[in-house]
Amino acid sequence: MELEKPLASPSTILVVVAHPDDIEFGIGGSVAVWTDAGHTVVYCIVTDGAAGSNDPNVTRESLIERRRQEQINAAVLVGVHDVRFLGYPDGMLQPTLELRRDITRLIRELKPYRVILMDPTTIMVKNEQFDYINHPDHRAAGEAALYAVFPSAETRPIFPELLAEGYEPHHVSELYISFAHQPTLAVDISSVIDRKVAALLAHESQLIASVGDMVRGWDEQAGKEAGVPYAETFRVLRFIREETPSPVPIGATTTPEEQPTDESQSSPSKSASMMS
Numbered sequence: 229m230e231l232e233k234p235l236a237s238p239s240t241i242l243v244v245v246a247h248p249d250d251i252e253f254g255i256g257g258s259v260a261v262w263t264d265a266g267h268t269v270v271y272c273i274v275t276d277g278a279a280g281s282n283d284p285n286v287t288r289e290s291l292i293e294r295r296r297q298e299q300i301n302a303a304v305l306v307g308v309h310d311v312r313f314l315g316y317p318d319g320m321l322q323p324t325l326e327l328r329r330d331i332t333r334l335i336r337e338l339k340p341y342r343v344i345l346m347d348p349t350t351i352m353v354k355n356e357q358f359d360y361i362n363h364p365d366h367r368a369a370g371e372a373a374l375y376a377v378f379p380s381a382e383t384r385p386i387f388p389e390l391l392a393e394g395y396e397p398h399h400v401s402e403l404y405i406s407f408a409h410q411p412t413l414a415v416d417i418s419s420v421i422d423r424k425v426a427a428l429l430a431h432e433s434q435l436i437a438s439v440g441d442m443v444r445g446w447d448e449q450a451g452k453e454a455g456v457p458y459a460e461t462f463r464v465l466r467f468i469r470e471e472t473p474s475p476v477p478i479g480a481t482t483t484p485e486e487q488p489t490d491e492s493q494s495s496p497s498k499s500a501s502m503m504s
């Protein structure tokens with residue numbers, strides 16, 4: 229598997245997930261690598277985390293503030309000082325236009341080069357370690373973020389209310405999909421694995437210490453496939469372009485190159501060989 233190469237210049241990276249602790253399970257090591265390299269990483273936590281307990285004595289309301297503080301504490305440990313909470317109710321998230329607009333607004337405000345989101349196509353997972361049903365909030369946040377990246381963030385006529393608020397279109401150049409079915413790229417997190425686990429365990433209301441060993445084991449396994457001690461993996465899509473092409477005017481005629489030439493019409497043997 230390809231190992232990530234450093235970006236040439238300091239960039240802004242936006243991470244969008246459903247819950248407090250999603251980042252720390254999946255990509256906290258990569259975040260530490262990126263902030264150490266001088267990039268600015270911003271977290272967007274879509275839900276309020278209020279469904280993070282089955283204890284009948286714990287109310288939704290009492291959990292929200294605690295989990296918010298845990299997320300901020302975890303972020304600082306890997307060099308992140310900007311955490312946005314969208315506050316949607318945990319456990320009931322839908323990929324609505326309202327959510328897509330909120331994420332679009334954030335992309336247009338921060339103008340990230342790279343966006344990280346959770347794979348919206350993962351419904352169920354069966355693997356050697358354990359089986360699980362992917363939380364529907366993960367899929368909903370992933371889908372809304374995916375379509376915020378394209379087309380919403382870069383297309384001027386979509387969400388005109390954002391233009392009225394002063395948010396101009398922005399083109400995202402790279403998409404990193406975490407918890408992906410078919411990862412294409414690994415980030416070497418060997419130098420920061422201890423910080424990743426520390427950030428994970430900052431979610432004290434959710435986790436016991438042994439979870440750190442479990443996640444360390446996942447990353448060790450991923451590292452084997454990448455040839456390093458510890459790694460996190462992503463499916464990466466790149467939309468890098470030098471400049472925005474000029475739009476074709478409505479009603480423009482086709483170019484002469486698209487018309488068949490006399491030569492091709494008078495040469496049936498050549499056409500036949502091209503079709504085989």
Ligand SMILES: [Zn+2]
Binds near residue numbers: 250366
């Ligand atoms: Zn989650």
